[in-house]
Amino acid sequence: MAPTTTATAAAEKPPQHARKAVGLAAHDNSGHLTPIHISRRNTGDDDVVIKVLYCGICHSDLHTIKNEWRNAVYPVVAGHEITGVVTEVGKNVARFKAGDEVGVGCMVNTCGGCESCRDGCENYCSRVVFTYNSVDRDGTRTYGGYSDTVVVSERFVVRFPSAAAGALPLDSGAPLLCAGVTVYAPMRQHGLCEPGKHVGVVGLGGLGHVAVKFARAFGMKVTVISTSPAKRQEALERLGADAFIVSTNASEMKAAMGTMHGIINTASASTSMHPYLALLKPKGKMILVGLPEKPLQIPTFALVGGGKVLAGSCMGSISETQEMIDFAAEHGVAADIELIGANEVNTAMERLAKGDVRYRFVVDIGNTLKSD
Numbered sequence: 001m002a003p004t005t006t007a008t009a010a011a012e013k014p015p016q017h018a019r020k021a022v023g024l025a026a027h028d029n030s031g032h033l034t035p036i037h038i039s040r041r042n043t044g045d046d047d048v049v050i051k052v053l054y055c056g057i058c059h060s061d062l063h064t065i066k067n068e069w070r071n072a073v074y075p076v077v078a079g080h081e082i083t084g085v086v087t088e089v090g091k092n093v094a095r096f097k098a099g100d101e102v103g104v105g106c107m108v109n110t111c112g113g114c115e116s117c118r119d120g121c122e123n124y125c126s127r128v129v130f131t132y133n134s135v136d137r138d139g140t141r142t143y144g145g146y147s148d149t150v151v152v153s154e155r156f157v158v159r160f161p162s163a164a165a166g167a168l169p170l171d172s173g174a175p176l177l178c179a180g181v182t183v184y185a186p187m188r189q190h191g192l193c194e195p196g197k198h199v200g201v202v203g204l205g206g207l208g209h210v211a212v213k214f215a216r217a218f219g220m221k222v223t224v225i226s227t228s229p230a231k232r233q234e235a236l237e238r239l240g241a242d243a244f245i246v247s248t249n250a251s252e253m254k255a256a257m258g259t260m261h262g263i264i265n266t267a268s269a270s271t272s273m274h275p276y277l278a279l280l281k282p283k284g285k286m287i288l289v290g291l292p293e294k295p296l297q298i299p300t301f302a303l304v305g306g307g308k309v310l311a312g313s314c315m316g317s318i319s320e321t322q323e324m325i326d327f328a329a330e331h332g333v334a335a336d337i338e339l340i341g342a343n344e345v346n347t348a349m350e351r352l353a354k355g356d357v358r359y360r361f362v363v364d365i366g367n368t369l370k371s372d
C-alpha cells in the first residue's frame with residue numbers, strides 16, 4: 001500500500017520539516033497500521049540522525065494506537081525500542097559519529113532545568129517529551145521508531161557496546177530500550193538486585209521475561225507469577241526462573257505466601273492486587289510498572305498489615321538506560337524475540353493483544369520498511 005501524507009497534522013498546521021521519512025501509522029482507535037509519509041527535522045547542532053534498523057513492539061504501543069489511555073492524537077507512529085546506525089551528526093555532537101550503533105528509548109526531550117532533570121531523573125521531568133504521541137519543543141508532533149529515520153538530540157541517544165566490549169545484537173537488544181530499563185531501573189533503585197534475595201515477576205511478557213533475565217544476572221531467586229500455565233516449562237527451562245506459579249492456582253499461591261522481598265508487576269490488564277500482596281514478606285515491595293487501561297483497586301488491609309510498600313516506576317533515566325545496556329552486554333542479557341517484517345505489524349498487534357508472543361516482536365525496519 002502506498003504511504004499517505006499526514007492529513008490531520010497538515011490541517012492543524014504544525015511546523016513542517018524538510019527531511020522526508022516513511023513510517024507506519026495508526027489513524028484511529030482500530031489501531032490498524034498503514035504506511036505514511038512523515039517529515040523529520042533537519043540536523044540540528046545537537047542532533048544525531050539515525051537510520052532505524054529495528055524497533056520492538058511494546059504493549060504501550062498497542063495501548064496507544066488503540067487509544068486505551070485516551071491520549072492518542074492521530075496519526076500515531078509508535079515505537080520506542082529503537083536501534084540503528086548513526087548516519088549524520090550535528091556540529092556540537094562529540095559522543096557519536098556516523099557508523100556508530102545506537103539506541104533510542106521512550107523519551108526524546110526534557111526541560112533540563114527542573115529538579116528531576118537536575119537530579120538525573122529526567123524520565124520524571126514534568127515536561128518530558130515522549131518518543132511518539134507527544135509534542136516536541138518546536139511544536140511538532142513526535143513520531144516513533146516504526147519509521148525509517150529518526151532525528152534525536154544527542155542527550156537521548158545511548159551507545160550499543162562494540163564487539164570488543166561484548167556486543168549486544170541490535171535486534172534482540174532493541175527491546176531493552178523500553179522493556180529492559182523499565183524493569184532494571186526499579187530493581188536497582190529498590191534493592192531488588194541483591195544476590196540471594198527473592199523477587200517475583202507478575203506477567204511473563206516483554207517486560208516480565210527481561211526482568212527474569214536481569215534477576216538471574218543479579219544472582220537473585222526469581223519466581224514468575226503468571227496467568228498462563230503454558231509458559232511454565234519455558235520459564236523454568238529457557239529463561240531460568242527458579243519457580244513458576246499460576247496466579248489462579250490457590251495451592252501454588254498459598255505455598256509462596258510471605259516469601260518474596262519484592263515483586264515487579266508488569267501486568268498489562270487490571271488485576272486484583274490482594275493475592276500478589278500476600279506473596280510479599282513483611283515490608284516487601286510491590287513495584288507497579290504495568291499501565292492497564294482500567295485502574296487498580298488497592299486492598300488497604302493487605303498493604304498496611306505487614307508494612308508493605310507499593311511503588312510505581314516509569315521508564316528509566318538516560319544514565320540508567322546506558323548502565324542497563326552495558327550490564328546487559330556484559331551479562332549476555334537480551335530479549336527473546338520474534339523478528340517480523342513491516343507488512344506483519346497488524347498481525348503482530350493482534351497476537352500481542354492475545355498474549356501470543358514469545359516474548360517480544362521486533363520489526364525488521366531496515367530490511368522491510370520501504371518508501372514506495
Ligand SMILES: NC(=O)C1=CN([C@@H]2O[C@H](COP(=O)(O)OP(=O)(O)OC[C@H]3O[C@@H](n4cnc5c(N)ncnc54)[C@H](OP(=O)(O)O)[C@@H]3O)[C@@H](O)[C@H]2O)C=CC1
Nearest residue numbers: 059060203204205206207226227228268269290291314315
Ligand atoms: N512503567 C513503564 O514505564 C512502562 C510500562 N509499560 C506497561 O507495562 C505493561 C506490560 O508491557 P509488556 O510487557 O510490553 O506487555 P506484554 O503484553 O508483553 O506482557 C504483559 C503480560 O501481562 C500478563 N497479563 C495480561 N493480562 C493479564 C491479566 N488480566 N491479569 C494478569 N496478568 C495479565 C501476561 O503475562 P502472563 O501470560 O504471564 O500472565 C502478559 O504476557 C503494559 O501495560 C505497558 O504499557 C511498558 C513499558 C514501560
Ligand SMILES: O=C/C=C/c1ccc(O)c(O)c1
Nearest residue numbers: 058060061106130178314315
Ligand atoms: O512503554 C512505556 C510507556 C511509558 C509511559 C508512561 C507514562 C505515560 O503517561 C505514557 O504516556 C507512557
Ligand SMILES: [Zn+2]
Nearest residue numbers: 058060178179
Ligand atoms: Zn514501552
Ligand SMILES: [Zn+2]
Nearest residue numbers: 111114117125
Ligand atoms: Zn525537567
